Amino acid sequence: xxxxxxxxxxxxxxxxxxxxxxTLPQLVDLCARxxxxxxxxxxxxxxxxxxxxxxRLIRDAGLRVTGHCRAGLFAANTAEERKAILAxxxxxxxxxxxxxxxxxxxxxxxxxxxxxxIAGAHEQVRDGLAAMLxxxxxxxxxxxxEPLHPMYAADRACVNTMKHANDLCDAxxxxxxxxxxxxxVWWDPELPAEIARAGRAGRILGFHVCDWLVPMRDMLLxxxxxxxxxxxxxxxxxxxxGAGYRGSVEVEIFSAENWWKRDAGEVFDVCKQRYAxxx
Amino acid sequence: xxxxxxxxxxxxxxxxxxxxxxTLPQLVDLCARxxxxxxxxxxxxxxxxxxxxxxRLIRDAGLRVTGHCRAGLFAANTAEERKAILAxxxxxxxxxxxxxxxxxxxxxxxxxxxxxxIAGAHEQVRDGLAAMLxxxxxxxxxxxxEPLHPMYAADRACVNTMKHANDLCDAxxxxxxxxxxxxxVWWDPELPAEIARAGRAGRILGFHVCDWLVPMRDMLLxxxxxxxxxxxxxxxxxxxxGAGYRGSVEVEIFSAENWWKRDAGEVFDVCKQRYAxxx
Numbered sequence: 001x002x003x004x005x006x007x008x009x010x011x012x013x014x015x016x017x018x019x020x021x022x023t024l025p026q027l028v029d030l031c032a033r034x035x036x037x038x039x040x041x042x043x044x045x046x047x048x049x050x051x052x053x054x055x056r057l058i059r060d061a062g063l064r065v066t067g068h069c070r071a072g073l074f075a076a077n078t079a080e081e082r083k084a085i086l087a088x089x090x091x092x093x094x095x096x097x098x099x100x101x102x103x104x105x106x107x108x109x110x111x112x113x114x115x116x117x118i119a120g121a122h123e124q125v126r127d128g129l130a131a132m133l134x135x136x137x138x139x140x141x142x143x144x145x146e147p148l149h150p151m152y153a154a155d156r157a158c159v160n161t162m163k164h165a166n167d168l169c170d171a172x173x174x175x176x177x178x179x180x181x182x183x184x185v186w187w188d189p190e191l192p193a194e195i196a197r198a199g200r201a202g203r204i205l206g207f208h209v210c211d212w213l214v215p216m217r218d219m220l221l222x223x224x225x226x227x228x229x230x231x232x233x234x235x236x237x238x239x240x241x242g243a244g245y246r247g248s249v250e251v252e253i254f255s256a257e258n259w260w261k262r263d264a265g266e267v268f269d270v271c272k273q274r275y276a277x278x279x
Numbered sequence: 280x281x282x283x284x285x286x287x288x289x290x291x292x293x294x295x296x297x298x299x300x301x302t303l304p305q306l307v308d309l310c311a312r313x314x315x316x317x318x319x320x321x322x323x324x325x326x327x328x329x330x331x332x333x334x335r336l337i338r339d340a341g342l343r344v345t346g347h348c349r350a351g352l353f354a355a356n357t358a359e360e361r362k363a364i365l366a367x368x369x370x371x372x373x374x375x376x377x378x379x380x381x382x383x384x385x386x387x388x389x390x391x392x393x394x395x396x397i398a399g400a401h402e403q404v405r406d407g408l409a410a411m412l413x414x415x416x417x418x419x420x421x422x423x424x425e426p427l428h429p430m431y432a433a434d435r436a437c438v439n440t441m442k443h444a445n446d447l448c449d450a451x452x453x454x455x456x457x458x459x460x461x462x463x464v465w466w467d468p469e470l471p472a473e474i475a476r477a478g479r480a481g482r483i484l485g486f487h488v489c490d491w492l493v494p495m496r497d498m499l500l501x502x503x504x505x506x507x508x509x510x511x512x513x514x515x516x517x518x519x520x521g522a523g524y525r526g527s528v529e530v531e532i533f534s535a536e537n538w539w540k541r542d543a544g545e546v547f548d549v550c551k552q553r554y555a556x557x558x
Contacts, residue, residue, distance in 0.1 A: 110493075111509055115509075116509050116510060116511040117511065118465065118466060118511065119468075119514075122468055149429065149430065150428065150429045150430070150439075150466045150467070151428065151429070151430040151498070153465075153466035154466075154491055154493045154508075154509045155493050155494070158466065160429075160466055160467075161467075161468075163469070164468050167468075186397065186432075187397060187429045187432035187433075187437065187439055188429070188439075188440075189398075189401055189440075189443050189446075190442070212433055214389075214433045214434050215434070216498070219430070219495070219498060229433075230390055230394075230395050230433045231395060232395040232396065232397065235398075
């Protein structure tokens with residue numbers, strides 16, 4: 001297992017971690033001041049600054065882009081909606097190509113409005129991924145499918161386990177892999193087997209960290225800083241590295257009442273310190 | 280699939296559904312007035328009325344007891360704690376025997392205080408179940424292991440899928456089965472396969488219903504009335520009945536801000552109506 005304290009270059013800060021504090025230029029500037037060499041971008045922040053300008057800014061700063069967030073969200077009730085979603089996902093792939101992202105982060109979407117058909121939602125994800133994969137291969141961007149915690153199945157993402165993600169990747173062929181986020185998968189007894197399976201297929205495209213707080217005050221926006229919760233992050237990092245993963249460790253923290261209210265420089269300092277000691 | 284509107288006798292009301300409104304005698308009285316023939320009991324409510332008196336009251340009313348809630352909660356840091364938990368679980372088994380419950384509802388417990396060792400917590404559940412199984416067989420009460428939603432893994436129950444529950448039952452042998460609660464398992468793409476597996480082993484001991492609301496205001500106490508959320512309850516009932524289940528349909532709703540604030544008679548009326556139409 002790699003000693004992260006000797007590999008500061010592997011730390012990536014996802015823009016979501018300081019989304020309330022920073023525009024893209026402010027994020028890039030903060031990375032330079034704090035010695036952070038990689039980021040993950042978000043569509044709205046890139047749009048705010050302009051795609052070409054964002055790509056240039058990131059390139060000139062010498063930053064790696066470990067992921068572009070995010071697309072997927074396949075829940076649709078009509079063929080027209082499906083078509084619009086595909087077009088949106090293709091635009092997200094183009095952006096990911098423009099900023100040089102290692103993958104486009106994709107989540108499944110929940111149930112279509114008014115639907116109780118979870119099996120149908122699963123089929124819709126498979127079909128939607130297949131459709132956007134054609135464009136992904138064309139523009140040379142990998143799809144990073146991220147299983148989200150099962151508590152989001154209804155309204156956000158109905159791909160909720162590594163097994164489901166692996167099954168989809170097996171069915172869909174080259175050009176798609178998996179983003180492993182400890183927050184979403186830490187509870188799963190199948191995790192070691194399914195990470196090993198993903199590793200054998202060479203499809204682990206990213207590794208995201210934050211922590212699961214107890215108690216949790218909000219299902220979406222109360223994610224913890226690494227070390228403040230109950231996830232054994234080194235164990236899971238050991239699993240992904242044991243499965244051959246050599247990529248970055250991306251910090252993604254949605255925290256409306258805590259980290260989003262702090263100074264971004266302070267957040268960076270804590271991220272760096274925790275990255276080097278508890279991840 | 281059974282037509283529930285023709286089988287009012289299969290409706291069971293779990294005391295949790297009206298726990299703020301009713302003592303055990305009030306629950307039993309309400310069942311008589313509303314023509315409900317089965318209940319699930321809770322330890323604290325039985326203790327309030329006395330075990331012998333509770334058993335007599337239920338027997339005299341001719342009520343079936345589809346489950347006694349609840350035990351398990353194996354998270355421990357020391358041998359002494361483990362011993363105390365086992366003793367408590369044996370007392371719960373004795374109570375279940377006294378009230379004639381079809382099974383004792385058991386949940387895994389979360390991580391021990393201060394622990395991040397989820398694999399260790401899983402082992403602790405297996406060992407704890409094995410220990411209480413000896414007593415369960417002695418007193419002739421079945422253990423009904425209930426997988427809870429993965430969002431409870433840290434602080435309440437670290438057995439979160441039908442697959443995990445099936446694996447544990449396979450490992451532990453006779454005397455233990457599974458309670459299928461739609462709220463906890465509806466999202467799982469492995470559900471059909473794992474319900475079929477449980478059915479083949481003859482181990483589906485109960486079927487619980489409520490609904491998953493969107494949005495959900497509280498992770499524990501905002502469960503919905505059947506029909507008010509996104510769960511396709513008939514589909515899952517079809518799966519368990521297809522797997523050979525012939526038992527009751529137990530309504531268990533934790534709802535601090537809605538159903539717990541209503542008149543218990545009204546709650547019963549709505550439960551009966553929804554049971555006959557949307558389950």
